[in-house]
Amino acid sequence: MKIAVFSSKPYDRDFLQAANEAYQYELSFFEPRLTAETVELAHGFDAVCVFVNDRLDASVLPRLAEGGTRRIALRCAGFNNVDLAAAERLSMQVVRVPAYSPYAVAEHTTGLILALNRKIHRAYARVREGNFALSGLLGFDLHGRTVGIVGTGQIGTVFTRIMAGFGCRLLGHDPYPNAECQGLGMSYVPLSTLLAESDVISLNCPLTPATHHLIDAEAIAQMKRGVMLINTSRGAVIDTKAVVDGLKSGQIGSLGLDVYEEEGDYFFENLSEQVIADDVLARLISFPNVLITGHQAFFTADALRSIAETTLGNLRDLEQSGHSKNQVRPPQG
Numbered sequence: 001m002k003i004a005v006f007s008s009k010p011y012d013r014d015f016l017q018a019a020n021e022a023y024q025y026e027l028s029f030f031e032p033r034l035t036a037e038t039v040e041l042a043h044g045f046d047a048v049c050v051f052v053n054d055r056l057d058a059s060v061l062p063r064l065a066e067g068g069t070r071r072i073a074l075r076c077a078g079f080n081n082v083d084l085a086a087a088e089r090l091s092m093q094v095v096r097v098p099a100y101s102p103y104a105v106a107e108h109t110t111g112l113i114l115a116l117n118r119k120i121h122r123a124y125a126r127v128r129e130g131n132f133a134l135s136g137l138l139g140f141d142l143h144g145r146t147v148g149i150v151g152t153g154q155i156g157t158v159f160t161r162i163m164a165g166f167g168c169r170l171l172g173h174d175p176y177p178n179a180e181c182q183g184l185g186m187s188y189v190p191l192s193t194l195l196a197e198s199d200v201i202s203l204n205c206p207l208t209p210a211t212h213h214l215i216d217a218e219a220i221a222q223m224k225r226g227v228m229l230i231n232t233s234r235g236a237v238i239d240t241k242a243v244v245d246g247l248k249s250g251q252i253g254s255l256g257l258d259v260y261e262e263e264g265d266y267f268f269e270n271l272s273e274q275v276i277a278d279d280v281l282a283r284l285i286s287f288p289n290v291l292i293t294g295h296q297a298f299f300t301a302d303a304l305r306s307i308a309e310t311t312l313g314n315l316r317d318l319e320q321s322g323h324s325k326n327q328v329r330p331p332q333g
Helices: 010-022 061-066 084-089 102-118 120-128 154-165 179-183 191-197 217-222 240-249 279-286 301-321
Strands: 002-005 026-029 047-050 071-074 093-095 146-150 169-173 200-203 227-231 252-257 290-292
Touching: 002 010, 010 026, 010 301, 061 084, 071 301, 084 093, 093 301, 102 120, 102 154, 102 200, 102 227, 102 252, 102 290, 102 301, 146 154, 146 191, 154 169, 154 179, 169 191, 191 217, 217 240, 240 252, 240 279, 279 290
Parallel strands: 002 026, 002 047, 047 071, 071 093, 146 169, 146 200, 200 227, 227 252, 252 290
Antiparallel strands: none
């Protein structure tokens, strides 16, 4: 099988090539994202392997199909960047990696909380300049605080375990309550209750039409003043402009992001010699109480190994049996 790997970085090549020793597929690596401008690179390939910022919409998929591509392998859990209905019409099969390392993302979420609370990023910069003053670095005990967790799938469940270990009061919001989380002391509540009572809110839900801009101006107004908001799910779960307003007013006390609604042109690239043209992103970076990482939460050796093995295993399943347990189809009805 000939596979075109888009949005590939050196670490993608290393882990995919290692996993490919068991499959011996023909892998071709392309650094650009898959878009309408780059789709011709996939001509003649049986499959494309793509990541979170590749665009597989109704303008790209027909051209992929015309070039002979029939399989789309996402090396991520989310699939909001794929027009599934168009893929089905074109008889294209889509597979994903639903679980690679929930620990990686949950632990990174915890790291953002601890860094923001104890101002570790600011203290690090101060000490490097010989400033050992503590003013402005005051935090709070996480123990006993209320943590609201939106989305209690695999990542949310691991994060719940971690927060339970800190001795937090746990509130959850998910259409499908998780018995393990309940066993850890979580109370499932309406979103309005979670927003109103949580000292820390962590977003661990997928991006769907129902969760798009779940956190908007109305939701922010319901939160405790000075709340800490963390998003390691998908950027569009929050209305970023509304969050900026919440930061300016003090309604949001601190913000940790590993994702951004318009991250496609920025994340995973070294732009240190360029001006950030996105005014909203530039404004976020300027806040002292905002900590942003560039879609890094998944980035552990364990996760990358699992992603590579599952991705190629999905394609093998499609090749051998015509279907995969990790296949994604458009919603019915």
